[in-house]
Amino acid sequence: MVCNITNTTYTTNSTCRVDTLEGLAYCPVFLLGFFLNATALRAFFAKRESWTDTHIYMLNLAIADSTLILFLPLRIYNAFICLPVNHVCTFLIFTHYINMYASILTTTAISVQRYLVIRFPLQARSWRKKKEVAFAVCLILWGLILTISAIFHKDNHPEKLSTCYERCKNIHLSPVFIVLMVVCGYLAPLLIVVFCSSRIISILLKVDDKSEEKNRTIGIVTANMIVFIFCYTPIHVGFVVNYEPPVNWQFERLPVHVYLHVAEWIASTNCCFDSVSYSFLLKRFFRK
Known part of the structure; x- marks a missing residue:
């Protein structure tokens, strides 16, 4: 499936391609992600009068994950019964990636916030308007992502799509x-997350304390870092390879084409893995 380009006129030669495996793969992600994120949102709003800056960041993360999850049924439907290629597809693609990057940047903000609190514990207690700052940071992140999406919205217009969720192979981003x-969307956040997480773990390991709380914190920070790397590295490698694939990697022969679909699925599973963070936070929240 390619798109023939003549000057500024695009002609899409696409056929409906049923992908049962893709549809089946996204079903458990949707079901598990919907249950976990709905539970987290319910718990957050049940105690909204006691929110801290951490809860605001976590709520923002839950909203980003939940929004991505809510649109997965359309992707599942498209895998079994292809959706027509139109501007709705452009909206669905941008919605998926807007919420993915909102999740990436919010996770980065949470890592920075955790590091500052653990690195400067005494100063952190005296910081004022922490909730207001967290709210402002979340608004800035959304504003930045939406602005970039608006600037580059033509990159995923219908004439550049071969199917509803797939770009034409010969039209690069x-x-x-x-x-x-x-x-900006992956490497910079990755470096920040790895640095903050490593420093947090190093600081806590030096503390002469064998409490369960310390071990749990180290575990959750380590898990978040590993999940971040595991979920978001493949898709961004795919973006680079998709832009300029090696000559002997042909989309229709399998490697790059299949790799991109698998990488997108892996990135989507982060919506479920984030529930580990929710669980840790909410357990301490309700215990208090």
Whole structure:
């Protein structure tokens, strides 16, 4: 499936391709993700009068994950019964990735907040308007992501799609868009998350304390870092390879084409893994 380009006129030669395996793969992600995120949101709003800055970041993460999850049924439907290629597809693609990057950047903000609190515990107690700052940071993150999406919205217009969730193989994304997604949307957050997580673990290991709370904190920080790397590395490698695939990697022969679909599925599973963070936070929340 390719798109023939003549000057500025695009002609999409696409056929409906049923992908039962993809549809079946997204079903458990949707069911588990919907249950876990709905439970988390219910718990958050049940105690909204006691929110801290951490809860605001976590709530923002839950909203991003929940929104992505809510649109997965359309992706599942498309895998079994192809959706027509139109502007709704453009909306669905951007909704998926907007919420993915909102999750990435919110996770990064949470890592920075955790590091500052553990690195400067005494100063952190005297910080004022922490909730207001957290709320402002979340708004800035959403504003930044939505602005970039608006600027590059033509990159996923219907004439550049071969199916509802798949771009034409011979029409590459804008190089600037690729750089923003890979460098600003992944590499920079990755470095921040790894640095903050490593420093938190190092600081806690030096503390002469064998309490369950300390071990649990180290465990959750380590798990979050590993999940971040596991979920988001494949898809961004895919973006780079998709932009300029090696000559001997042919989409219709399997490797790159299948890799991109698997990488997207792996990235989507982060909506379920984030529930580990929710569980840890909410357990302490209700215990208090």
